[in-house]
Amino acid sequence: MDKVGYGGALSKTGQTPIAEFRAVSKRFGDVVAASDLNLAIAEGEFLSFLGPSGCGKTTALRMLAGFEAPSDGEVLLDGEVVNGIEAHQRPVNMVFQHYALFPHMTVAQNIGYGLRQRRPRLPKAEIAQKVGKALDIVRLDGFADRRIWEMSGGQQQRVALARAIVNEPKLLLLDEPMAALDRKLRKEMQIELQNLQRQLGITFVLVTHDQEEALSMSDRICIMRDGRIVQIGSPRELYDHPQSRYVAGFVGSSNFFDGTVVTANGVSASVRLANGDVLEGSMATDLPVGHGVCISVRPEQVALAREGEGLPVTVQNRIFLGEHTEYLVKHQELGEFLALSPRQSELADGPFETGDILLASWDASAALVLERN
Amino acid sequence: MRMYATCVYLFLYIPIGVIALFSFNAGRHASQLQGFSTKWYGKALGNPFVMDALQTSLLVAFTSALLASLFGTMAALALQGVRGPVRTVFDMLIYVAVMIPGIVIGIATLIGLVTLFDQLNPMLAALWPEGAQAPRLSMGLGSLIAAHTMFLMALVIIIVRARLAGMDRALTEASSDLYATPFGTFRQVTLPMIFPAVLAGFLLSFTFSFDDFIIAFFVAGSETTLPIYVFSSIRRGVTPEINAIGTMVLGVSLILLVAAQVLLRRGERKPK
Numbered sequence: 001m002d003k004v005g006y007g008g009a010l011s012k013t014g015q016t017p018i019a020e021f022r023a024v025s026k027r028f029g030d031v032v033a034a035s036d037l038n039l040a041i042a043e044g045e046f047l048s049f050l051g052p053s054g055c056g057k058t059t060a061l062r063m064l065a066g067f068e069a070p071s072d073g074e075v076l077l078d079g080e081v082v083n084g085i086e087a088h089q090r091p092v093n094m095v096f097q098h099y100a101l102f103p104h105m106t107v108a109q110n111i112g113y114g115l116r117q118r119r120p121r122l123p124k125a126e127i128a129q130k131v132g133k134a135l136d137i138v139r140l141d142g143f144a145d146r147r148i149w150e151m152s153g154g155q156q157q158r159v160a161l162a163r164a165i166v167n168e169p170k171l172l173l174l175d176e177p178m179a180a181l182d183r184k185l186r187k188e189m190q191i192e193l194q195n196l197q198r199q200l201g202i203t204f205v206l207v208t209h210d211q212e213e214a215l216s217m218s219d220r221i222c223i224m225r226d227g228r229i230v231q232i233g234s235p236r237e238l239y240d241h242p243q244s245r246y247v248a249g250f251v252g253s254s255n256f257f258d259g260t261v262v263t264a265n266g267v268s269a270s271v272r273l274a275n276g277d278v279l280e281g282s283m284a285t286d287l288p289v290g291h292g293v294c295i296s297v298r299p300e301q302v303a304l305a306r307e308g309e310g311l312p313v314t315v316q317n318r319i320f321l322g323e324h325t326e327y328l329v330k331h332q333e334l335g336e337f338l339a340l341s342p343r344q345s346e347l348a349d350g351p352f353e354t355g356d357i358l359l360a361s362w363d364a365s366a367a368l369v370l371e372r373n
Numbered sequence: 374m375r376m377y378a379t380c381v382y383l384f385l386y387i388p389i390g391v392i393a394l395f396s397f398n399a400g401r402h403a404s405q406l407q408g409f410s411t412k413w414y415g416k417a418l419g420n421p422f423v424m425d426a427l428q429t430s431l432l433v434a435f436t437s438a439l440l441a442s443l444f445g446t447m448a449a450l451a452l453q454g455v456r457g458p459v460r461t462v463f464d465m466l467i468y469v470a471v472m473i474p475g476i477v478i479g480i481a482t483l484i485g486l487v488t489l490f491d492q493l494n495p496m497l498a499a500l501w502p503e504g505a506q507a508p509r510l511s512m513g514l515g516s517l518i519a520a521h522t523m524f525l526m527a528l529v530i531i532i533v534r535a536r537l538a539g540m541d542r543a544l545t546e547a548s549s550d551l552y553a554t555p556f557g558t559f560r561q562v563t564l565p566m567i568f569p570a571v572l573a574g575f576l577l578s579f580t581f582s583f584d585d586f587i588i589a590f591f592v593a594g595s596e597t598t599l600p601i602y603v604f605s606s607i608r609r610g611v612t613p614e615i616n617a618i619g620t621m622v623l624g625v626s627l628i629l630l631v632a633a634q635v636l637l638r639r640g641e642r643k644p645k
């Protein structure tokens with residue numbers, strides 16, 4: 001399958017999304033786990049649901065798998081409404097958060113489970129051959145006859161992965177697959193998972209609360225909050241053009257200054273901050289004059305200098321990060337914020353010490369005027 | 374404290390030890406030991422009344438244990454899907470069924486069945502064609518098996534449900550995600566995982582039914598199970614033959630109980 005150019009696949013007219021949510025809501029009693037989800041997933045893409053715990057990511061995934069039926073709206077797979085179709089009849093497979101491997105079966109029996117359910121039955125030799133290939137793909141050859149409890153956490157995760165991909169599903173669903181792994185292993189698995197997806201061309205839908213994981217692996221990220229999708233976009237789009245304070249804070253880190261819009265032209269705005277200063281910023285969404293907003297500036301956009309123009313600040317703390325140094329600075333009225341200085345820029349002026357009084361400034365284009373929520 | 378515990382155990386187990394000891398007594402008097410002999414075992418096994426009672430006991434124990442494991446497992450599985458107040462009521466009833474003294478179950482079953490038979494027998498007689506002898510329902514093997522199955526079922530439900538509760542729901546979901554039909558999931562995932570518990574439930578049920586005297590005494594009708602036989606012979610005095618029977622029953626029961634424990638332990642062992 002050719003993966004080149006699918007990035008804009010959804011805008012390409014005529015291509016049916018492999019999966020789609022149309023105005024989908026899911027309620028559990030009084031709890032609204034998902035509300036009004038609208039999303040189309042393109043064939044071959046790597047899409048992540050990102051959001052804090054309890055925001056409805058797993059619920060969205062489970063509706064694709066068929067474990068939950070939507071309360072409202074339609075779930076489509078390959079262009080067909082599948083609301084009433086049971087999980088075992090859907091051509092999708094899931095890697096469960098705690099893997100859910102069958103403890104009474106060997107590794108090979110686990111992986112072959114899906115193949116053994118096929119009707120008409122697959123020949124034994126074919127199953128064995130496919131299982132062997134899957135073991136090979138997840139680099140577990142030689143472990144076929146092991147028991148599940150003889151495998152380490154990382155190996156169990158590979159078994160779970162193999163058990164899913166051996167069926168060549170249209171959609172592979174992964175629910176926080178890396179959550180139980182330690183940091184180093186997680187990094188390795190992220191790279192491996194990404195390679196695997198390229199190699200197989202299967203559409204991956206990942207659920208995670210780890211922004212780094214989502215940013216590093218996904219083609220597109222769907223940011224969720226309280227059961228709603230707040231923004232969908234590529235990692236770069238979300239980082240550069242967040243449409244709300246929530247997204248700016250969730251994707252990467254940012255400094256926020258509260259203020260009120262004084263002039264606005266739809267593209268940029270000037271905002272009066274608490275200290276009376278008026279700052280320029282570009283607008284993501286059209287906000288009227290008088291609206292309470294916040295200005296978001298990424299730490300790496302904040303330039304510190306001993307002389308020139310800018311907000312007078314005092315250095316509170318300094319963390320040396322190698323290539324960069326992170327300064328926590330404090331402005332009398334605006335409070336504390338972060339500045340990330342690359343080594344290069346420090347050659348002229350720095351390094352700054354705790355207690356130094358400096359001037360902080362940034363390009364107007366780097367300041368985003370966002371809704372405060 | 375330790376002394377006290379020791380005394381309690383001695384008090385509990387010395388009589389049992391004495392029975393086992395005297396079953397090997399060469400003499401016929403229960404009061405003095407006269408050397409080792411296994412002749413009473415031979416005598417017990419050669420006694421046609423004992424063998425008859427044993428056969429009845431085995432039949433009843435096997436059948437009611439089988440039925441109880443079957444129905445108990447089905448009930449435990451069905452109860453999984455029940456939530457809320459209905460569930461609470463069921464849970465309470467199950468525990469009550471296990472805790473009710475055997476004598477209450479015995480009397481209740483007896484009265485219930487007798488009343489039912491009194492109603493049914495005339496109806497059967499009326500329905501039956503002229504001339505042919507209508508069947509009469511009465512106490513016997515059937516009522517004995519029914520009564521045992523009833524209270525053993527509660528036991529099996531508790532054992533199997535504990536195992537089900539320890540089972541990750543994600544396992545059955547994973548199975549259906551991998552295209553297994555609901556029955557396929559039951560056969561390939563649920564059943565293999567709860568089977569040790571079902572088997573343990575069967576063995577425990579078998580033991581309880583085999584050892585039961587009180588319930589059987591009320592509902593057995595003219596049937597004689599081994600405990601009933603022992604009871605009626607004791608009225609004629611404790612003989613070494615009775616001791617031998619008691620020791621054999623004890624041995625078999627202990628073996629089954631240990632086997633059930635091992636199965637439950639094995640079932641609980643979870644892959645980490």
Ligand SMILES: Nc1ncnc2c1ncn2[C@@H]1O[C@H](COP(=O)(O)OP(=O)(O)O)[C@@H](O)[C@H]1O
Nearest residue numbers: 028031032033052053054055056057058059060
């Ligand atoms: N089966 C369920 N019954 C009741 N509430 C549920 C159920 N599943 C999820 N929820 C609720 O729905 C919300 C979203 O849960 P979930 O989708 O698991 O969130 P996430 O995966 O983002 O952590 C939570 O408030 C959770 O308590």
Ligand SMILES: [Mg+2]
Nearest residue numbers: 054057058059
């Ligand atoms: Mg979750």
